[in-house]
Amino acid sequence: MKKYTYTEKQDTRSGFGAGLAELGKTNEKVVALCADLTPSLKMADFIEANPERFFQTGIAEANMMGMAAGLTIGGYIPYTGTFANFSTGRVYDQIRQSIAYSGKNVKICASHAGLTLGEDGATHQILEDIGLMKMLPGMTVINPCDYNQTKAATIAIAEHEGPVYLRFGRPKVPIFTPADQKFEIGKAIMLNEGTDVTIIATGHLVWEAIKAGEALEEKGISAEIINIHTIKPLDEEAIIKSVKKTGCVVSAEEHNFLGGLGESVARTLAEHHPAPQEFVATKDTFGESGTPEQLMDKYGLNAEAIVAASEKVIKRK
Amino acid sequence: MANIEELKSFATQVRRDIVRQVHKVNSGHPGGSLGCTEFLVALYQEIMDHDPSFNMDGIGEDIFFLSNGHISPVFYSVLARSGYFPVEELGTFRMINSRLQGHPTTHEGLPGVRIASGSLGQGMSVALGAAQAKKLNKDHKLVFTLHGDGELQEGQNWEAIMYAGANGVDNIISTVDVNGQQIDGSTDTVLNMGDLKAKFEAFGWDVLKVAEGNDIEKVIEGLKEAKQHTGKGKPVCVLLTTVMGNGVDFMMGTHEWHGKAPNDEQLESALAQNPETLGDY
Structure with missing residues (x-):
């Protein structure tokens, strides 16, 4: 049996932030939106390097999802950032009509998914988001396991044409997958x-x-x-x-x-x-x-x- | 500028198309469609610089988003008669395997449609994203939208209106079809929205009023003026007063024809009031 070890723990949301920052350097079509949670989503590096490609929508997730759909018209690849609860349940109809049914190339990036959000409690701990998203025709649903895999997934989904739900979290967990991994969507x-x-x-x-x-x-x-x-x-x-x-x-x-x-x-x-x-x-x-x-x-x-x-x-x- | 008489006869044909579409399948929304006929004819025949060969990204052209998707009959007729797809296809409205779905969608690849709409209140957000994309692309063309007045009861609109004002999205012209009607009655009785001009202005918009939204000359004049207001740091709103059901006497000024099709007799009357001008599909 193969033994897995780790030397460091890190939160998967930081993997997202690192992946987004990388995309900021390598893909000029990537833009980001956030509904007043940039520190939680670790978006600072992207924003600092690409202020013109970042859209702060304020605490208005429905508008953020619609704007993301609109940004694809004109050739951009929008990454939206907020908690998983506000990325799915709160804006289900906006995602359904303006993104999924409309076939828009939006990457819905959701942090603080599940119970490990911790002390904030059930209002913020969505445990239904995978189901909500996987039921939408054409939606890709990804839930990576550690920092490295989340970073790799964040980068990989830019190359995938179509809507994606990328789910990650808040707690620091062992980093055991390779830093240089190639992320293949749909491959176990x-x-x-x-x-x-x-x-x-x-x-x-x-x-x-x-x-x-x-x-x-x-x-x-x-x-x-x-x-x-x-x-x-x-x-x-x-x-x-x-x-x-x-x-x-x-x-x-x-x-x-x-x-x-x-x-x-x-x-x-x-x-x-x-x-x-x-x-x-x-x-x-x-x-x-x-x-x-x-x-x-x-x-x-x-x-x-x-x-x-x-x-x-x-x-x- | 196109001849006003030609635009009027274009609008007459569009009204025929609207009632014929909904009559054939005994479903659809004629009231709001008829009320917005002059607006959409003015937009596609006179105001917008657009390309009917249709490219989704719409770079280098003015683009339009219909937020109140239920008035698809007028949208489809104007798109078809502006060259986006064959007018014969209007005969497939709401039928199985048609690209002309009950509410507009990109899903079937109908040229001219850039977003699905029908679930209300989403169009302005999408348009703002497209407007920001135009700015990133250094594309100086404009984004136009249309919303129902009742539709403004949806909260997402106000998120979008707030964003546009706060961020000075000044390459968008959002028109509100102020017909004062919605399914359950007048907008004042269902949920009174108060002074829309004051509301938009409070959110940082430049607001113009066009009182005669079914007079195509006045509509063109108003939209041309609205274009002059773009690029000045504020989003532009046009409050367009229209009569629901305009051009078909028994449908005018009531919410009764929001989502009801005419019977054979009523169709005959509606068509008699709007004689064929460009040729029926």
């Missing part, structure tokens, strides 16, 4: 091969899945671990191939089990290779205030939960 990444259970994780749960794999190995269970950074389009082939080998699957995500990655995996398997599945996800609930660690523990979104789900699903084979 095999982290560890195994034979007893497939663990499919996205975002912050990928590192937890790696830790779970190590704990399972000590118990004599061989886990195959896959990083699904792109929830839509989903790498169905990689999922089917793995589950054909292991015979069962655990999905892990910082999101409601209704509408998330797990449901996409379940649909894929139901169509092609039915198999037992356990869902590490929030279970149709809102979040609450607390530290990120406390919340991930309380709502069962960590390595321990993945281990327990793996042992359970293996018994169901």
Whole structure:
């Protein structure tokens, strides 16, 4: 089993900020918009270097989404920045009509997704955003796992023609993917091969899945671990191939089990290779205030939960 | 300038197109369409410098966004008769597999449409983005929009109006169709919006009023004046007073024909009031 180590922890939103700054230097068509959250989105470097390509909309997310759609008319590639809650639920109809249905090349970049936003509580902790976005025809949905991958994804989506939802977060998490990685939209990444259970994780749960794999190995269970950074389009082939080998699957995500990655995996398997599945996800609930660690523990979104789900699903084979 | 009589007969044909489109499929929105006929004819035949060969980015030309997408019959007729697509296609309005969807969309690739609209209140934001793109591109052409007066009840408009004023987006001319009607009655009774001129001005806009929005000469005059007001640091608003259902006597001045199609008899009457001028599709 491959061992993953890290020397540094960093927040994925900083990966976004670094990627955006890089794009500012390399792609003159990239413009950015923000609804009064530039420090939280780490947009300062882009803004400082490209003030004419930055649009501060104030606390007016609906107008920001519409303006982003309009900026594509004239050839620009707009990146919008605000919290995940205000990037999706608050502006769903604007995204649906002016961006998705209109086929506009807008990159919706959403920070502070999920429970790990922490102390601000449930008003800000959206756990439904993946579902909202993946249901929109033509929308690509990406949830990278660490700083390096978020930076690489931020850069890669500029080359993809069409609307993208890029989801990242606030807590500092281990950096374990390569700094020089090429980000391929829709391509699953095999982290560890195994034979007893497939663990499919996205975002912050990928590192937890790696830790779970190590704990399972000590118990004599061989886990195959896959990083699904792109929830839509989903790498169905990689999922089917793995589950054909292991015979069962655990999905892990910082999101409601209704509408998330797990449901996409379940649909894929139901169509092609039915198999037992356990869902590490929030279970149709809102979040609450607390530290990120406390919340991930309380709502069962960590390595321990993945281990327990793996042992359970293996018994169901 | 085009001959006013020619523009009037163009408008008459557009009114025929509007009622024929909605009659055929027994659905659609004739009232607001008829009220905005002179505006759209003036815009596409006289005011805008535009290219019917149609390029989405619209660089180097004036571009238009219809925010109140339900008045698609007038938009489609004016686009078709301005050369964007064959006029025969008007016969497919709201039918299965048509590019002329109930509300305008880019989804089917209809030339002349740059954004989907229908869910109200979104057009001005999109237009502001396009206006900012024009500034980045050093493209000195203008962005035009049209909004219903009732549509201004949608809050997103005021986010956009605030942004445009605060940021001096002075390459946009937003026209509000002030017909005083909406589905549930008059705008004053449904949700009174007060003094729109004062509201726009309070948000930093330069506001012009055109009282006779169904007199094409007055519309052209007003829009030409509005163009003179662009480039001076403020966004420009035209409050255009129109009569809903204009040109078809039984549809005029009431909200009853907002989203209702005429029956056979009513169609005959409407067409008799608007004789064929450019040839029916």
